[in-house]
Amino acid sequence: MAAVILTRDVLSCDRLPAVCMCCGAPATLFLKQRLALRSPWVLMLAWFAGPLALLLFERGVARVALDVPLCPTHQHHWLKRRIFNIAAGIAWFWMFAGVIFLPSVLGKEHTASLWLGMTFLVVFWILAVLAMDAWMIGLGNIGPRGVTLRNVAPAFRDAVLDMASALRAGEHPKNSEAF
Numbered sequence: 001m002a003a004v005i006l007t008r009d010v011l012s013c014d015r016l017p018a019v020c021m022c023c024g025a026p027a028t029l030f031l032k033q034r035l036a037l038r039s040p041w042v043l044m045l046a047w048f049a050g051p052l053a054l055l056l057f058e059r060g061v062a063r064v065a066l067d068v069p070l071c072p073t074h075q076h077h078w079l080k081r082r083i084f085n086i087a088a089g090i091a092w093f094w095m096f097a098g099v100i101f102l103p104s105v106l107g108k109e110h111t112a113s114l115w116l117g118m119t120f121l122v123v124f125w126i127l128a129v130l131a132m133d134a135w136m137i138g139l140g141n142i143g144p145r146g147v148t149l150r151n152v153a154p155a156f157r158d159a160v161l162d163m164a165s166a167l168r169a170g171e172h173p174k175n176s177e178a179f
Protein backbone atom coordinates (compact mmCIF):
# COMPACT_ATOMS: atom_id res chain seq x y z
CA MET A 1 0.00 0.00 0.00
CA ALA A 2 1.00 3.60 -0.47
CA ALA A 3 0.68 7.04 1.04
CA VAL A 4 -0.38 10.11 -0.90
CA ILE A 5 -0.79 13.82 -0.18
CA LEU A 6 -4.04 15.34 -1.38
CA THR A 7 -2.87 18.88 -2.02
CA ARG A 8 -5.15 21.91 -1.59
CA ASP A 9 -5.35 22.04 -5.39
CA VAL A 10 -6.56 18.46 -5.62
CA LEU A 11 -8.99 18.93 -2.73
CA SER A 12 -10.46 22.03 -4.35
CA CYS A 13 -11.62 19.91 -7.31
CA ASP A 14 -15.12 18.51 -7.32
CA ARG A 15 -13.90 14.97 -7.27
CA LEU A 16 -10.92 12.80 -6.58
CA PRO A 17 -9.83 10.51 -9.44
CA ALA A 18 -12.36 7.70 -10.04
CA VAL A 19 -9.94 5.00 -8.92
CA CYS A 20 -10.75 2.74 -5.95
CA MET A 21 -8.66 3.85 -2.95
CA CYS A 22 -8.52 0.26 -1.70
CA CYS A 23 -7.48 -1.71 -4.78
CA GLY A 24 -6.97 0.64 -7.72
CA ALA A 25 -9.89 -0.72 -9.79
CA PRO A 26 -12.20 1.75 -11.55
CA ALA A 27 -14.41 3.36 -8.91
CA THR A 28 -18.16 3.06 -9.31
CA LEU A 29 -19.19 5.21 -6.36
CA PHE A 30 -18.03 8.07 -4.20
CA LEU A 31 -18.68 7.42 -0.52
CA LYS A 32 -18.90 10.41 1.81
CA GLN A 33 -16.53 9.52 4.60
CA ARG A 34 -15.21 11.50 7.54
CA LEU A 35 -11.65 10.42 8.26
CA ALA A 36 -10.30 11.12 11.73
CA LEU A 37 -6.75 11.92 12.71
CA ARG A 38 -6.02 9.84 15.79
CA SER A 39 -3.51 7.34 17.05
CA PRO A 40 -4.95 3.90 17.88
CA TRP A 41 -3.01 3.93 21.17
CA VAL A 42 -4.60 7.19 22.33
CA LEU A 43 -7.99 5.93 21.20
CA MET A 44 -7.50 2.76 23.26
CA LEU A 45 -6.45 4.76 26.33
CA ALA A 46 -9.63 6.80 25.96
CA TRP A 47 -11.66 3.56 25.80
CA PHE A 48 -10.00 2.31 28.96
CA ALA A 49 -10.62 5.64 30.69
CA GLY A 50 -14.36 5.31 30.14
CA PRO A 51 -17.27 6.76 28.12
CA LEU A 52 -16.76 10.39 29.19
CA ALA A 53 -13.05 10.38 28.28
CA LEU A 54 -13.90 8.75 24.95
CA LEU A 55 -16.55 11.37 24.22
CA LEU A 56 -14.21 14.28 25.09
CA PHE A 57 -11.38 12.70 23.09
CA GLU A 58 -13.58 12.12 20.02
CA ARG A 59 -14.75 15.76 20.11
CA GLY A 60 -11.17 16.99 19.96
CA VAL A 61 -10.11 14.83 17.02
CA ALA A 62 -9.39 16.59 13.71
CA ARG A 63 -11.44 15.23 10.82
CA VAL A 64 -11.52 15.59 7.08
CA ALA A 65 -14.63 14.85 5.01
CA LEU A 66 -13.89 13.27 1.65
CA ASP A 67 -15.88 11.72 -1.18
CA VAL A 68 -13.92 8.49 -1.32
CA PRO A 69 -13.84 6.69 -4.69
CA LEU A 70 -14.51 2.96 -4.23
CA CYS A 71 -15.21 -0.10 -6.38
CA PRO A 72 -18.21 -2.38 -5.61
CA THR A 73 -15.97 -4.84 -3.73
CA HIS A 74 -14.72 -2.20 -1.31
CA GLN A 75 -17.81 -0.06 -0.81
CA HIS A 76 -18.13 -1.50 2.74
CA HIS A 77 -14.52 -0.74 3.69
CA TRP A 78 -15.57 1.30 6.73
CA LEU A 79 -18.79 -0.52 7.57
CA LYS A 80 -16.88 -3.50 9.02
CA ARG A 81 -14.96 -1.25 11.38
CA ARG A 82 -18.14 0.52 12.43
CA ILE A 83 -19.77 -2.83 13.24
CA PHE A 84 -16.62 -3.86 15.12
CA ASN A 85 -16.69 -0.63 17.16
CA ILE A 86 -20.36 -1.04 18.05
CA ALA A 87 -19.70 -4.66 19.07
CA ALA A 88 -16.68 -3.51 21.10
CA GLY A 89 -18.80 -0.86 22.85
CA ILE A 90 -21.40 -3.48 23.80
CA ALA A 91 -18.68 -5.91 24.91
CA TRP A 92 -17.06 -3.23 27.09
CA PHE A 93 -20.38 -2.46 28.74
CA TRP A 94 -21.04 -6.12 29.54
CA MET A 95 -17.50 -6.67 30.73
CA PHE A 96 -17.88 -3.76 33.11
CA ALA A 97 -21.18 -5.17 34.33
CA GLY A 98 -19.56 -8.62 34.53
CA VAL A 99 -16.73 -7.42 36.75
CA ILE A 100 -19.26 -5.97 39.19
CA PHE A 101 -21.94 -8.65 39.22
CA LEU A 102 -20.60 -11.97 37.98
CA PRO A 103 -18.31 -12.89 40.89
CA SER A 104 -21.27 -12.84 43.28
CA VAL A 105 -23.47 -14.77 40.83
CA LEU A 106 -20.93 -17.38 39.77
CA GLY A 107 -19.19 -17.78 43.08
CA LYS A 108 -15.57 -17.09 43.94
CA GLU A 109 -14.21 -20.26 42.30
CA HIS A 110 -15.02 -18.86 38.82
CA THR A 111 -13.36 -15.49 39.34
CA ALA A 112 -10.05 -16.64 37.85
CA SER A 113 -11.63 -17.93 34.62
CA LEU A 114 -13.70 -14.74 34.41
CA TRP A 115 -10.54 -12.61 34.50
CA LEU A 116 -8.82 -14.95 32.05
CA GLY A 117 -11.72 -14.61 29.61
CA MET A 118 -11.72 -10.83 29.92
CA THR A 119 -7.96 -10.62 29.46
CA PHE A 120 -8.34 -12.69 26.29
CA LEU A 121 -11.07 -10.35 25.00
CA VAL A 122 -9.02 -7.22 25.74
CA VAL A 123 -5.92 -8.63 24.01
CA PHE A 124 -8.04 -9.62 21.00
CA TRP A 125 -9.56 -6.11 20.90
CA ILE A 126 -6.13 -4.40 21.08
CA LEU A 127 -4.78 -6.58 18.27
CA ALA A 128 -7.89 -5.97 16.14
CA VAL A 129 -7.69 -2.17 16.60
CA LEU A 130 -3.98 -2.16 15.70
CA ALA A 131 -4.53 -4.44 12.69
CA MET A 132 -7.33 -2.21 11.37
CA ASP A 133 -5.14 0.87 11.82
CA ALA A 134 -2.26 -0.82 10.00
CA TRP A 135 -4.31 -2.02 7.02
CA MET A 136 -7.21 0.36 6.56
CA ILE A 137 -7.19 3.65 4.70
CA GLY A 138 -6.50 6.35 7.23
CA LEU A 139 -5.51 9.93 7.74
CA GLY A 140 -1.75 10.31 8.19
CA ASN A 141 -1.47 14.05 8.61
CA ILE A 142 -3.25 17.35 8.05
CA GLY A 143 -0.59 19.88 7.11
CA PRO A 144 -0.05 23.09 5.17
CA ARG A 145 0.62 21.09 1.99
CA GLY A 146 -2.62 19.18 2.26
CA VAL A 147 -4.05 15.98 3.66
CA THR A 148 -1.95 12.81 3.79
CA LEU A 149 -3.75 9.48 3.32
CA ARG A 150 -2.18 6.20 4.41
CA ASN A 151 -2.73 2.70 3.02
CA VAL A 152 -4.21 3.70 -0.33
CA ALA A 153 -3.78 1.65 -3.50
CA PRO A 154 -0.66 2.61 -5.51
CA ALA A 155 -2.89 3.12 -8.58
CA PHE A 156 -4.94 5.69 -6.64
CA ARG A 157 -1.76 7.49 -5.54
CA ASP A 158 -0.55 7.57 -9.18
CA ALA A 159 -3.93 8.93 -10.34
CA VAL A 160 -3.77 11.68 -7.70
CA LEU A 161 -0.21 12.59 -8.70
CA ASP A 162 -1.30 12.74 -12.38
CA MET A 163 -4.23 14.94 -11.39
CA ALA A 164 -1.97 17.24 -9.35
CA SER A 165 0.48 17.71 -12.23
CA ALA A 166 -2.39 18.31 -14.69
CA LEU A 167 -3.73 20.95 -12.29
CA ARG A 168 -0.33 22.62 -12.08
CA ALA A 169 -0.13 22.64 -15.88
CA GLY A 170 -3.66 24.09 -16.05
CA GLU A 171 -4.91 21.08 -18.02
CA HIS A 172 -7.39 19.83 -15.47
CA PRO A 173 -10.66 21.75 -15.07
CA LYS A 174 -11.66 22.18 -11.44
CA ASN A 175 -15.27 21.24 -11.97
CA SER A 176 -16.97 17.96 -12.77
CA GLU A 177 -17.22 18.65 -16.53
CA ALA A 178 -14.11 16.54 -16.77
CA PHE A 179 -16.06 13.41 -15.84
Ligand SMILES: [Zn+2]
Binding pocket: 020, 021, 022, 023, 024, 025, 070, 071, 072, 073, 074
Ligand atom coordinates in the same frame (compact mmCIF):
# COMPACT_ATOMS: atom_id res chain seq x y z
ZN1 LIG B 1 -11.62 -1.76 -4.72
